[in-house]
Amino acid sequence: MNNRGISWLIGGAQGTGIERGASIFFTAIAMAGYYVFGKREYHSNIMGEHSYYYVRFDSKPVYSHIEKYNILASYDAETIFRHSLEGLPGSAIIYDTGYLNVKTKDVPTLDKRVREDIHGRFNNNFVSISDIIEEAKSYGIKSFPINYKEILNKVALKTGEKLSELTRMNNVIAVSASLAILKFDLAILKKAIDRVFKGRKVVVKLNSLVAEETYEMVNSLGYINEFNIKISPIENKSKRLLINGNQAIALGKLVGGCRFQTYYPITPATDESAYLEEHEILDVENYDPVKSEREILKGAGSIVVVETEDEIAAITMALGASLAGARASTSTSGPGFSLMVEGLGFAGMNEIPVVITHYQRGGPSTGMPTRTEQGDLRFVLHASHGEFPRIVIASGDISECFYDAIRCFNYAEKYQLPVIHLVDRFLAHSVETIEPFDIKSVRIDRGIIFDENDLKKLKEGGEKYKRFIFNSTGISPRIFLGTKNAVFWITGDEHDELGHITEDPVIRDKMMEKRMKKIEIAEREIPLEEKVNHFFPSYNSDLTIVSWGSTKGVILDLIDELSKEGYKIEFLQIRLMSPFPSNYVEKVLFNKKWICVENNYSGQLAGLIREKTGLKPNNLIVKYNGRPISLDEIYIAVKSILEGKSSYKVVLRGGA
Amino acid sequence: MELKLTDYRTEVHVNWCPGCGDYGILSSIQQALFELKLDPSNVAIFSGIGCSAKTPHYINAYGVHTLHGRALPYAIGAKLANPELTVLVILGDGDGLGIGAGHFVNAGRRNVDLTVILYDNGVYGLTKGQASPTLKLGLKTKSLPKPNINQAINPILLAFASGYTFIARGYAYDVPYLKYLIKEAINHKGSALVHVLQPCPVYNDINTKEWYTPRLYKLEQEGYECIITNETTEEEYLRKISLMIQKANEWGNRIPLGIFYRDLRYTTYEERIEARIPSYRLNPPAKQKISDPFGKPITYIDKILEEFLI
Numbered sequence: 001m002n003n004r005g006i007s008w009l010i011g012g013a014q015g016t017g018i019e020r021g022a023s024i025f026f027t028a029i030a031m032a033g034y035y036v037f038g039k040r041e042y043h044s045n046i047m048g049e050h051s052y053y054y055v056r057f058d059s060k061p062v063y064s065h066i067e068k069y070n071i072l073a074s075y076d077a078e079t080i081f082r083h084s085l086e087g088l089p090g091s092a093i094i095y096d097t098g099y100l101n102v103k104t105k106d107v108p109t110l111d112k113r114v115r116e117d118i119h120g121r122f123n124n125n126f127v128s129i130s131d132i133i134e135e136a137k138s139y140g141i142k143s144f145p146i147n148y149k150e151i152l153n154k155v156a157l158k159t160g161e162k163l164s165e166l167t168r169m170n171n172v173i174a175v176s177a178s179l180a181i182l183k184f185d186l187a188i189l190k191k192a193i194d195r196v197f198k199g200r201k202v203v204v205k206l207n208s209l210v211a212e213e214t215y216e217m218v219n220s221l222g223y224i225n226e227f228n229i230k231i232s233p234i235e236n237k238s239k240r241l242l243i244n245g246n247q248a249i250a251l252g253k254l255v256g257g258c259r260f261q262t263y264y265p266i267t268p269a270t271d272e273s274a275y276l277e278e279h280e281i282l283d284v285e286n287y288d289p290v291k292s293e294r295e296i297l298k299g300a301g302s303i304v305v306v307e308t309e310d311e312i313a314a315i316t317m318a319l320g321a322s323l324a325g326a327r328a329s330t331s332t333s334g335p336g337f338s339l340m341v342e343g344l345g346f347a348g349m350n351e352i353p354v355v356i357t358h359y360q361r362g363g364p365s366t367g368m369p370t371r372t373e374q375g376d377l378r379f380v381l382h383a384s385h386g387e388f389p390r391i392v393i394a395s396g397d398i399s400e401c402f403y404d405a406i407r408c409f410n411y412a413e414k415y416q417l418p419v420i421h422l423v424d425r426f427l428a429h430s431v432e433t434i435e436p437f438d439i440k441s442v443r444i445d446r447g448i449i450f451d452e453n454d455l456k457k458l459k460e461g462g463e464k465y466k467r468f469i470f471n472s473t474g475i476s477p478r479i480f481l482g483t484k485n486a487v488f489w490i491t492g493d494e495h496d497e498l499g500h501i502t503e504d505p506v507i508r509d510k511m512m513e514k515r516m517k518k519i520e521i522a523e524r525e526i527p528l529e530e531k532v533n534h535f536f537p538s539y540n541s542d543l544t545i546v547s548w549g550s551t552k553g554v555i556l557d558l559i560d561e562l563s564k565e566g567y568k569i570e571f572l573q574i575r576l577m578s579p580f581p582s583n584y585v586e587k588v589l590f591n592k593k594w595i596c597v598e599n600n601y602s603g604q605l606a607g608l609i610r611e612k613t614g615l616k617p618n619n620l621i622v623k624y625n626g627r628p629i630s631l632d633e634i635y636i637a638v639k640s641i642l643e644g645k646s647s648y649k650v651v652l653r654g655g656a
Numbered sequence: 657m658e659l660k661l662t663d664y665r666t667e668v669h670v671n672w673c674p675g676c677g678d679y680g681i682l683s684s685i686q687q688a689l690f691e692l693k694l695d696p697s698n699v700a701i702f703s704g705i706g707c708s709a710k711t712p713h714y715i716n717a718y719g720v721h722t723l724h725g726r727a728l729p730y731a732i733g734a735k736l737a738n739p740e741l742t743v744l745v746i747l748g749d750g751d752g753l754g755i756g757a758g759h760f761v762n763a764g765r766r767n768v769d770l771t772v773i774l775y776d777n778g779v780y781g782l783t784k785g786q787a788s789p790t791l792k793l794g795l796k797t798k799s800l801p802k803p804n805i806n807q808a809i810n811p812i813l814l815a816f817a818s819g820y821t822f823i824a825r826g827y828a829y830d831v832p833y834l835k836y837l838i839k840e841a842i843n844h845k846g847s848a849l850v851h852v853l854q855p856c857p858v859y860n861d862i863n864t865k866e867w868y869t870p871r872l873y874k875l876e877q878e879g880y881e882c883i884i885t886n887e888t889t890e891e892e893y894l895r896k897i898s899l900m901i902q903k904a905n906e907w908g909n910r911i912p913l914g915i916f917y918r919d920l921r922y923t924t925y926e927e928r929i930e931a932r933i934p935s936y937r938l939n940p941p942a943k944q945k946i947s948d949p950f951g952k953p954i955t956y957i958d959k960i961l962e963e964f965l966i
Contacts, residue, residue, distance in 0.1 A: 030966045241964040251960065255953045257946025260737050281933055283956040287948050296956050302933040304736055304941050309762035313729035316722065320702075320733025323720060324741065325942035328733070342723050406953075433966070439957070444947035480942060481700045481718045481734055482741050489713055491721035492705075500668050500713050501721075 003561070004631065005058030006182075006229065009069040009086070010174060011079030013109070015047035020196065021073070021171030022053035024207075028179060028192035029057045030242050030433050033234035037062040037553070038431035039628065041656070044267065044369040049109050050078050052656065059234055063397065063432070063553030067630040067654045070229065071181070073174035075148065077102040077129050078110055081118060082656050084132050087141040092227055093133065094177045096148040096170070100130045144181060144223050148173050151213045158209065169210045176214035181227040186215050188233065241434050245427035246271040248398045249357055251437070252405025253329060254282060254303065257444055258355070260321035260328040261305045262314040267369045268425040269331040269359040277305040311336035315343030319352050323490075325480030327409050327446075329355035333425075334363045334376050341383045344418050348388025350490045350499075351468070351476070351515065353412035353419075353447075357405070360424040362626040371626025372426035374549050374599040377608070380420045381578055387512075389519035391415065392577040394422040396533065396552030398432050400575070406442055407530065414447040415518045416475060422577065424599070426628040427550045448477045455485035466497040470510060474517035523579035531576040532584060535559070541570040543642060544594035546585075546617065548574045548605050550628065551597050557631050558638060567642060574605065586613040595619040595641060599629060603649075620649045627655030661690045668713045677828030677854030678707060681775060682714055684826070684834035685744065689717065692839055694742055702731040703746035704756060706782050708775035711746045725756025728763045728772070732925075735768050738942035739926045742842065743770040750780045750788040753809050757789070763847055764818025766925040771841040771848045772820075774811055775828075777856035778863055785859030792907075798861045812904040812916055815849040821919040822848035825912065827872055828855065829865060833913065840915065846924050853911070868911070875903060875914030884919045 008025060012018050019040065026036045036057040043049035054065045070091045074080050077099040084093060104115050104127050119125050121135070133143045151173055152166040172193070179189050190208045197203045218224065243251075250272045253261065263273035282301035285294050304321075308314045314330045321328040332340065337358050347354050360376045362368030380392055391411045395404045404421055412419040450458075454477075455465055465486035469476045476497075479486055489499035494511060496502045533552070536559065545555055552573050559569045572588050574581070589609070596606035596617040601624040606617050619641050623629050633654040640646040664686040672678045689699060699717035703709035705724035712719025722730045727745050735743045747753075752760050752774050763772070778791040785799035789809045796803040815823045822844040826834035834852065841848035853872075855865050880903065882896045903912050923931075930936045947953055 027966070239965045241961070242966045243964045247964070251957060254957055254960075255955050257944075257953060257955065259941035259944050259946070260733065262733070279960055281935075283959065284945075285948075285954045285956045287954075300935055300939060301944055301955060302935055302939070302941070304929060304933070304936070306732075306736065308729065309758050312726060313759055313762070316726045316729040317733035317736075320720075320730035320735075321737035321941060322733075323730075324700075324734040324737035326737040326944075327946065328737070328941075343726070346723055436961070436965070439953065442953055443951040444953050445951060446947075480738075481720075482698055482738050482942070484695070484697045487696055487716060487718045489719040489721065491713070492723055493721070499719070501710070 004066055005056055005062055006070045006231070007066050007068055007088070008055045008071045008073065008178060009052060009083060010073040010171070011050065011052035011083055012074070012076045012171065013047070013078070014042055014045050014049045014051040016076070017168060017171035018051045018053055021175045022055060023196045024172065024189070024192050025175045025178065026055045026057070026431060027196055027242065028184065028189045029055070029231070030240070031188050031192055032185065032231065033236045034059060035061045035433045036242070036431070037065060039065040039426070040429045041627070042370050050082060052079065052083065062557070064557045064631045065628070066632045068632060071178045073178045075170035075174045078107045080129055080132055081107060081110055082114060084136045084141070085139065086656070087136060087139065089140050090142070090228070092142045092144055092181060093136055094144045094146065094174055094181070095129070095133070097145045098147070098149055101128055103128045142226060144177065146173070146177055146217060146221070151210065151217055154213050155206070155209050159206065161206065166206070169207060172207050172210045173214050176211040177218055180215045180218035181223050182229055182231040183224060184231045185233060186211065239436065241436055242431060243398060243434065244429055244431045245398050245401045245423060246429070247275055248401040249405045249421070249423070250275040250279070252402040254279065255439060255442060256406035256409045257327045258329050258409060259303050260318060260326040261303060262308050262317045262330045263305070263332065264308050264311045264314050264336060266333045266336045268361060268428045269333050269336070269357065271428065272331050272357065273305055276303055280305060311339035312343065315340040315354070315356065318354050319343060319347055322352050322354050323481050327413070329357060331357040331359070333359045333361050334379070335366065337376070337380065337383070344390070345384035345386060345388065346492050347418040348384065348390060348515070349492055351416035353409070353416055355408040355412050355419050355421060357421045357423065359428050360422065368626040370425070372424050372550070372599060372628050373624060373626060374424055374604070375601070375624070377422065377548070377577060377604040380422055381608070388515055389415070389417050389522070390578055391417060391419045391522060392422055393419065394549045394575055394577055395427065396549055396573050396575065398427065398430070399434050399437070401427060402437050403442070410445045411522065414445050415522045416447065416478065417518060422549065424550050448475060450477045450479045450483070452484040455479065455483060459485055464498075467499045468495065468497045468511065468514070470497060470514060473521055474514040475521070519579050526576065528581070528584060531581040533573040533575060534588065535571040535573070536569065537588070538568060538570050541568045541592070543567070543638070544570040544572060544589065544592045545597055545638070546572045546574065546589065546594055546605065546609065547597040548577070549599070551599060554629050554631050554634055555597060558634050561635060562638070577608070580608065580612050582612040585609060586615065589613065589615050593618050595621060597621045597629070597634070599623050619646055621652065622649065623652035625653055625655060630654050659690065659693060661686065664689050664696060664716050666714055666716050670714050671710070672707060673858050675857040676707070677777065677856065678711070678775065680828040680831050681773065681834065681852055681854060682711055684831050684838055685711070685773070686715060687831070687835045688838040688842065691835070692842060698740065699742045699744065700731070700734055701744045701746065702727040702734070704748065704751040706748040706751050706780065708746050708748040708751065725751050725754070725759060727751070728756065728759040731770055732763065732766065732768050735770055736926065736929070737940060739769070739937060739940055744842075745770055745772045747772060747774045749774065749776040749778065749790040753789040753811060753814070761814070761818045764815060764820045767819060767821055767846045767922050768925040769845055769847070771838065771850065773838065773850045773852060775852055775854045776811065777854045777860050779856055779859045781856050781859055795862055798859050810904060811849070811851045813901065816900070816904070816917060819847070820849045821846035821922055822915070823851070823917040824849070824915045825851040825853065827853045827868065827913055830913070833874070837915065844918070846922060871909060871911045872913055873910055875912045875916070880914065882917050884921060886921050
């Protein structure tokens with residue numbers, strides 16, 4: 001295994017089981033004790049367009065992908081046309097011999113730019129798969145031709161299934177052949193198949209048979225000895241979670257007590273809501289102080305998930321639920337958030353806790369729905385007319401997604417304001433092996449809430465409950481709709497302490513100051529470790545990298561490599577975007593050589609730091625082609641910065 | 657303690673124009689709440705933007721004055737989080753059928769148990785009298801520079817097509833009758849619409865009190881009734897619906913008030929949730945405990961985590 005672990009790539013037409021195939025592969029690898037990282041790329045399309053999946057794994061944690069493969073597992077022609085030259089030295093292409101004569105012109109989904117690129121390489125407009133394979137061989141890439149049909153024929157004979165029914169298992173052939181040349185334990189692969197197909201007996205049996213036959217074919221062709229990497233199971237003492245960002249956020253919401261979620265279908269946010277709906281009935285722990293033991297009340301809790309008519313309804317419905325007393329949230333992406341903005345302002349004006357999980361994707365407008373970007377930082381910070389406090393938190397990895405999802409509700413309720421949880425397409429769909437969540441460490445803080453007894457006392461004391469009562473903190477006690485012994489009013493208009501409309505300039509000033517004061521208090525109260533992750537702090541580092549969000553993983557992997565070369569790199573990951581930790585950031589970056597790394601065009605964080613501290617980075621590394629930053633490309637970029645060979649702005653352009 | 661009618665009033669100065677139909681609607685709502693003996697603390701009134709939207713400030717109950725057109729999704733969110741609330745939604749004709757038309761239509765699909773009161777004066781009053789979606793084609797009310805170029809929406813038929821299960825029409829100056837309709841609507845299990853003809857004495861100089869008075873009549877006085885149940889035969893259904901559509905379209909020398917339609921066949925959205933989540937009514941989202949006294953979360957996800965543990 002080389003120093004970047006093993007990188008495996010599977011590709012095919014959308015709708016033919018790319019994701020399923022990748023799941024079987026990384027599940028098997030993770031079951032064998034390895035750390036895996038999986039990155040999915042697909043078109044905004046249901047059937048036919050090219051889709052691919054990178055999996056990188058190692059015996060140590062892996063946080064990023066590389067745009068190069070050790071093994072390319074294919075079961076169509078397009079994958080080979082597109083990815084053949086991404087092979088590392090000594091890498092392998094696994095392909096179906098049935099495609100050898102397929103030419104570029106036979107693949108209509110191959111877009112013009114890629115086609116012309118291939119034709120240019122060969123100086124010829126009739127390039128076939130066999131030409132491509134020969135070309136790859138000339139770069140030292142090994143080819144492993146397999147007759148997929150022959151394998152399926154054998155399975156058909158053994159099971160009596162129709163051949164046409166079996167072709168959808170071509171993905172499993174590609175996966176199995178990959179694992180076979182890695183000399184991977186077939187028994188573990190079969191366990192992975194069972195797990196991915198959730199024990200559906202007939203399907204599991206068929207797929208396992210395909211795996212067996214593929215292993216036998218690979219053996220009989222002698223391929224095992226032709227590939228020099230072997231993956232043996234390694235022992236790991238404790239279990240890990242194999243999970244993606246959508247799922248981690250959903251689980252965070254459940255643990256964090258989110259009981260009402262709304263959504264309007266949008267890529268890449270909706271998987272989270274679908275997951276929540278699937279798990280709408282919840283088990284709840286009940287502590288019995290008499291017996292001093294905990295019991296599990298099955299099905300005693302629930303989350304109501306509502307698919308709304310649009311995103312305006314999504315946020316306003318969540319606000320309604322929040323007013324009634326539920327922890328409420330909605331999940332969306334840029335186009336949806338654009339519609340939610342009026343609701344955001346209302347939440348700010350009326351101090352209503354709500355959590356918006358914002359999965360950034362390529363913008364502007366419809367942009368690139370299935371591709372990633374960090375282009376919405378400025379948008380979520382400033383969205384809406386007028387001024388009101390909001391908290392914006394950006395998660396850097398899948399673990400942070402879980403804990404931040406919980407934290408968002410605490411902030412929202414404690415400071416009575418909208419909280420935006422900023423993540424992206426890359427985090428949403430990336431799969432990683434991570435340490436199990438430490439749920440015991442989590443706390444829930446709902447802020448100041450009056451119940452009917454508090455209100456009774458207030459009433460008996462001759463006082464009226466005022467929803468927006470002025471006090472020293474700006475945080476007025478909340479009550480929920482339906483609480484006895486009081487009522488309240490709220491309005492999008494400027495209002496008095498009771499919540500009635502006012503245009504009085506004195507009250508306006510006081511109310512504005514009351515609302516804005518809350519963000520100062522939040523800034524003071526939120527601990528530093530929730531604002532930033534400061535890795536390898538140092539006064540004499542060669543370079544300080546500043547970044548936010550999903551670039552965290554690739555930067556950590558990069559620093560790992562560079563430190564082996566003797567470089568001292570410091571990394572400041574900013575998590576709290578509002579209120580911005582200006583003082584700390586300024587302290588760390590003052591007089592340092594620092595760069596900003598972002599998955600957007602303009603360097604939005606760099607601009608924010610400039611605004612808040614006056615400091616400007618020495619270099620800016622950006623990427624805006626809709627693909628996440630890979631380890632290989634950032635390595636080259638940062639290396640050239642370290643060697644003083646780089647211009648101010650470096651644009652990364654990797655990705656198929 | 658016995659509740660009095662004054663217990664449903666607030667001290668806020670009512671700033672509608674003199675003679676506005678909204679006063680009659682406000683009284684009808686207050687009287688309906690009083691006669692139904694509803695605890696103000698258990699009633700939540702939502703509104704959008706416009707003259708109508710000020711109503712909640714004048715009623716002593718939870719009042720949520722929201723955004724233009726959005727009262728319905730706010731109200732639905734609150735009702736689903738706490739299904740014990742009595743929920744009223746105040747819409748204006750521009751508010752509910754213009755900017756909020758999408759929510760008005762989609763609310764019908766859900767049949768959440770709430771009452772929509774649609775104030776219809778044919779104009780956008782608070783912005784000085786522009787044509788609203790219910791103003792008839794070719795009419796030129798006072799502040800329009802040219803006659804209205806759009807056809808009008810028929811709120812009764814739109815509500816029917818959208819799935820509202822109770823549809824009625826009242827008149828702002830006939831308080832006792834409007835109060836009766838609102839009470840019926842609140843008592844109806846499901847989404848109820850009360851369409852209120854509401855003269856705007858400042859900007860609508862066509863559909864005035866003098867114009868309405870001789871035209872209005874009550875459907876039940878002619879023996880009209882349209883109740884659809886699971887027992888209703890196909891033939892009966894078609895006959896009743898045809899008559900309902902005919903009555904809903906009646907607008908000229910005679911304009912009907914009353915209950916146009918009651919459909920008892922559909923479950924409410926709350927019942928549909930309950931069918932999926934048995935503990936929903938007992939422990940709805942707004943009432944659930946989510947942490948123990950020490951702030952530790954009590955949601956138990958060990959079972960769910962098994963699918964990820966490897």
